[in-house]
Amino acid sequence: MTPAESPAHRSTARAIDALRGYWSGRSAVLFWPSFTGTARVLTGQLAACGATVAGVVTATAPAADAPAVPHIFSCAQQGLDVPRNGFYRWLENPPPELGAWLDRVDPQRSWTVLGDNFLAAGELLGRPVHGWRRPQWSAWEDKTRIEALWHLAGIPSPRHVVTRVDDPAVAGHVRELDRGSGVVLAIDSTRAHYGNATGLRWVRDPHALAEALRWAGERARTVRIAEFVEGTPCSILGTVLADGVAVFDPLEIVTLRERHGARLTFCGSSTRWRPDPAAVDQMRHYVRLAGSWLAANAGFRGMFSVDGLLGEDGFTATELNPRQASGLGLREAWPGFPGYLFQRGVQEALPGVADLPWQDVETAFRDAIRRHPSHSVSVPAPQASLPPGEHSAHLITGDLARTVRFRLDDRRARLTDVDPLPGDGSLGPTAAALARLLGRPELAAPCDRFHPGGTP
Structure with a gap:
């Protein structure tokens, strides 16, 4: 069949x-x-x-x-x-x-x-x-408020403190939460929406805290200070329908970091990632809890996503997007399905749309996306000497040589193909290696392992 x-x-x-x-x-x-x-x-x-x-x-x-x-x-x-x-x-x-x-x-x-x-x-x-x-839905996108939902729904999150930006105890909180990799500052959404890591600052050095707080104070009143958790950044999307919550497979959020600095660079997402099945079950369980809580307590309908990190100790949630988020890969997997209008129809409780059986939507979307995985990943290429257009390179990631094809345009390189794919399908290390080749030698993926001398 x-x-x-x-x-x-x-x-x-x-x-x-x-x-x-x-x-x-x-x-x-x-x-x-x-x-x-x-x-x-x-x-x-x-x-x-x-x-x-x-x-x-x-x-x-x-x-x-x-x-x-x-x-x-x-x-x-x-x-x-x-x-x-x-x-x-x-x-x-x-x-x-x-x-x-x-x-x-x-x-x-x-x-x-x-x-x-x-x-x-x-x-x-x-x-x-x-x-x-709806405002009662969008309120949960605030990175300083979402910790209450994680607690009430039983979803793990990093150790954290939520406080005012000008709290004199901030430095003490940072010292307490830092386990060696620094802390992450996330600002509230009172003045604007911040997506794709624009509302975050990774503070690895206590001397950088003052500048991070100055940045936060110009944009927000409150800040969440959380321990930096090592792991693969990821997102799991779901849809709240009339009779339950459909939850799809986790996707990789390709975010690169500086090896010695503290800047995070968002590069896109990929549905090619295949983490351990037990971890997938765990993440999907937590997302179903989040969707069920939103439905019961905020009357939520439609698509949402839970973002977080999959590390050695399992999944920890960091933020929630109570809206249609990018990266699901449905348009590539099922081109004839009007996903944007479907989302709006669910939000408006449209008959024949919002009342579809959640199990059918979950199965249909997961099957289609797994059969037709896709990615949208591009890396900065500020010093590339190549002309615009299609190119290929041979890179070593995970001790294996890979052929990487990419399109260079406007100081960015869009990843088009990787052969062979890593065993778990993760594109982060390959994206980092390509960025280093094209002029950003300081960039690494969360799971990168460098050879002596820093040569990828």
Whole structure:
């Protein structure tokens, strides 16, 4: 039996019919901080479900590769100073000219609003927002608050202290929590959202603490100070449906570190990782606990992820994303499944979508992604002497020679293929070796082992 013939796949595929039934004949207006070619995924899913993208409201000027739409309101082109990261705050009190423009192009107010994962309003300028971010859900993305959920749900996390940035006892907390590898400072989300390690600082040297606290104080009021845990950074995604929580397989978050410094460099993610099956079961169990807690205590619906580290002592959770997070790999594994619209349909309790059996969704997604693993990994290449385009290199990682193919563009190298893959499928060591080859000799992966003299 092929995956497409399995009962779980057929059951989950019925969501496509339900989404077509909802979207067919509708017009949508996208509220998007930056309108680029990445929006083609959403516009393509809407078109496949019979809908039309009639308009876009964006902070920036549309990129050259952005999809064509009939009507665009660009803040930049209108002479309005709206930064990308301040777009949704600006929409909390939209200017009259935006409302006038929207009523001119949609006089019947019949268009449905779609935003990205951070649009936190159920209605905008007299039009419904489909799949909006509820505040009681988004509150748990705060890295200083999430420890309460881990405790209540029974999920392990690193030893930590949550305190004010200006607490005079901070230095003492750091000394107590540091077991030799330093501590990690994570700031709250009161002023902005911080993703992809932008809200973290790894403090390995007590002398660097003052600078880290200065950085934190400019952005937040409270900070979580946690021991630095050695392990593979990873993420496990799940979906809260009407009858339970579907949990998928862990993916590797490829994050490189400086061998002697304290900077963390996010490089992407991979579904090729195959950790020990017992560890997979443990991680998925914890994620199911988190999803069940969110459903019972916050009325949560839809996709979420738990990020953490898999080390020698098991899994420890570090943060939760109560929204659709990147890296699942479903688009590559099941191209015809409208994952973005599926997520929004679950959030809005759409019949035929939110009420799918959780076991079927879990099985269908896991089977598809395991059969078609993928990755999106790129490393900095500031001193590469090669011209832009496709290249290959022979690298040694884990005492084995590997052929690495990559595409060089704009001072970054995008990993396209590794042959052979490591036994556990981890791409972190290969990404680090490629970065060292291309001008970042100080970068390493969490599980790197260097030969004498520091030669990879």
